[in-house]
Amino acid sequence: xxxxxxxxxxxxxxxxxxxxxxxxxxxxxxxxxxxxxxxxxxxxxxxxxxxxxxxxxxxxxxxxxxxxxxxxxxxxxxxxxxxxxxxxxxxxxxxxxxxxxxxxxxxxxxxxxxxxxxxxxxxxxxxxxxxxxxxxxxxxxxxxxxxxxxxxxxxxxxxxxxxxxxxxxxxxxxxxxxxxxxxxxxxxxxxxxxxxxxxxxxxxxxxxxxxxxxxxxxxxxxxxxxxxxxxxxxxxxxxxxxxxxxxxxxxxxxxxxxxxxxxxxxxxxxxxxxxxxxxxx
Numbered sequence: 001x002x003x004x005x006x007x008x009x010x011x012x013x014x015x016x017x018x019x020x021x022x023x024x025x026x027x028x029x030x031x032x033x034x035x036x037x038x039x040x041x042x043x044x045x046x047x048x049x050x051x052x053x054x055x056x057x058x059x060x061x062x063x064x065x066x067x068x069x070x071x072x073x074x075x076x077x078x079x080x081x082x083x084x085x086x087x088x089x090x091x092x093x094x095x096x097x098x099x100x101x102x103x104x105x106x107x108x109x110x111x112x113x114x115x116x117x118x119x120x121x122x123x124x125x126x127x128x129x130x131x132x133x134x135x136x137x138x139x140x141x142x143x144x145x146x147x148x149x150x151x152x153x154x155x156x157x158x159x160x161x162x163x164x165x166x167x168x169x170x171x172x173x174x175x176x177x178x179x180x181x182x183x184x185x186x187x188x189x190x191x192x193x194x195x196x197x198x199x200x201x202x203x204x205x206x207x208x209x210x211x212x213x214x215x216x217x218x219x220x221x222x223x224x225x226x227x228x229x230x231x232x233x234x235x236x237x238x239x240x241x242x243x244x245x246x247x248x249x250x251x252x253x254x255x256x257x258x259x260x261x262x263x264x265x266x267x268x269x270x271x272x273x274x275x276x277x278x279x280x281x
Contacts, residue, residue, distance in 0.1 A: 007240045012127055019129040020236050020250065021138050023193040024202055024228030026141040029148055031207040031228075032181055032221040037159050039203045041078075041091065042180070045098035047187050047199040049075040051105025053197075054121050055112065064121055065136075065188050072184035077100055080177060085121060124195035124247025126236065140189045155179060160210055191234065192245035193264045201251025202228055208256075209261035213268075227257040 007013040032042050053071025057064050075097050082093035110204050129137070148155065158165045162172040190199040210223035234249030243248070 003241065007237055013236070013240065015129055015131070015134055016127040016246075017233060018238050019134055020126050020133075020193055020232035021229050022137045022141045023126075023189045024145045024206070024232040026186050027190045027199075027223050028206045028210075028228035029221055030144060030179075030183055031203040032210065032217070032224050033148075033159070034183065035204060035207040035211060036217070036220075037176075040200075042094050043183060043187065043203045044200045045094050046072055046075055046180075046183060047191065047196050047203075048099055048135040049101035050187065050191065051103075051196060052101055053105075053109055055105055055108040058112070059099045059108070060143075065191065068121075068191060069184060069188045071101065072187060073181065076177070076180040076184060077178075088252065120144075121191060122195050122249075123195050123245055124191070124198065126193045126246050126250070128148065137189055140185050142188055144182060151175070151178070152219040158263040161214055193252050198247050202232070205251075205254040205258050206231065209258035212258075212261040212265040227261070231257050 006019075031043065034040060050068035050071045053067035053069070053074070054064050055067075057067025057070075060067075078097045078101075079090070079093045082088050082096060083090050088096075154165075154170055158170060158172040158175040165172050167176075187199055187203065190202050194201055206224040206227035207220070209227050210220045214220040214223050231253035232250050235253045236246055238244075238253070239246040239249040
């Protein structure tokens with residue numbers, strides 16, 4: 001019990017644990033939609049394309065997370081612009097935007113002559129979260145969950161049957177754009193916990209594991225949240241006692257959760273239900 005209670009005697013640990021829970025909830029909830037639509041590469045790419053926004057914000061003395069959010073929105077709009085007209089496939093557009101934005105970020109980063117100022121952005125710093133950051137993370141989580149609930153029908157229907165959604169008056173392209181814009185602040189929240197390089201650990205891995213052991217979409221999202229929260233709590237506590245990177249430990253714990261789901265699926269003889277139609281039936 002002392003192993004569990006000792007870290008909680010410190011205020012920064014309690015704040016960090018709460019922040020980790022909020023981040024894992026928002027990332028897992030949105031990540032379920034991302035995995036169902038087979039947009040995992042986009043989530044990873046979007047996290048990396050935030051780098052130029054972060055560096056520019058640092059050079060201007062502005063909020064680093066604010067710069068990351070602006071860069072993410074620009075990336076989403078850039079992908080939409082490149083794919084407009086159907087001349088370029090979305091996966092190619094993602095690759096182009098990812099390469100260009102990340103390259104700009106690295107170039108700008110090289111002008112600062114110091115990578116130390118960006119280590120908490122690249123690898124996360126959940127134990128450095130302050131009360132103000134906690135409020136922001138709470139707002140992001142609340143807004144993300146509210147929008148997913150309000151537009152649940154639109155998100156699920158356009159993923160399952162875009163043609164039927166179009167026939168009843170929905171615009172699948174606009175719904176997809178809405179999901180991408182919702183993904184941006186979610187990744188910004190993830191960066192606070194595990195950094196740019198490991199955000200996929202909270203966004204994709206829990207959802208990928210949940211699809212292995214569940215069949216219904218709502219259940220899948222709940223299991224993904226539980227995996228993400230469990231990985232975050234375990235990661236924070238283990239990193240405290242082991243003296244290692246918190247972000248990396250959280251991401252590794254998420255991978256262990258995925259491995260456990262993979263083992264359960266193997267014992268059951270089932271396969272992943274990452275098809276939106278299967279997951280929402």
